[in-house]
Amino acid sequence: QTAGRAFAQIDYYDGATDDDRLIVTTMHGVPTPLTASSALSAFFAHPLMTFGVMARIHWQALKLWRKRVPFFSKPNPPSQQTTSGIASSRLASTSVPPVLLPSNPLNSIES
Numbered sequence: 001q002t003a004g005r006a007f008a009q010i011d012y013y014d015g016a017t018d019d020d021r022l023i024v025t026t027m028h029g030v031p032t033p034l035t036a037s038s039a040l041s042a043f044f045a046h047p048l049m050t051f052g053v054m055a056r057i058h059w060q061a062l063k064l065w066r067k068r069v070p071f072f073s074k075p076n077p078p079s080q081q082t083t084s085g086i087a088s089s090r091l092a093s094t095s096v097p098p099v100l101l102p103s104n105p106l107n108s109i110e111s
Helices: 036-045 049-066 085-093
Strands: 006-013 021-029
Antiparallel strands (some): 006 021
């Protein structure tokens, strides 16, 4: 974060070395406090963004279905949360501590 701007980057690695970087995603912008008025402003600035994303996802699914690409259902999650040695060593080498998430985030929401 520099001069009122924020930056976030996520590197996805598909191997054991730093040369196996598969994709890099970045976001940057000016952070603003989340208030009711700022949320409404963002919503009305991009009113159909969610529907556009949903339409594009379904369009890609239709194209895959027409090509008869097989569908594989999601496997059951492991009984214990695990982390590979590669990922944990990369997390340990960063200056930001890792965030531990519950296995089902919806169960942790208090009503």
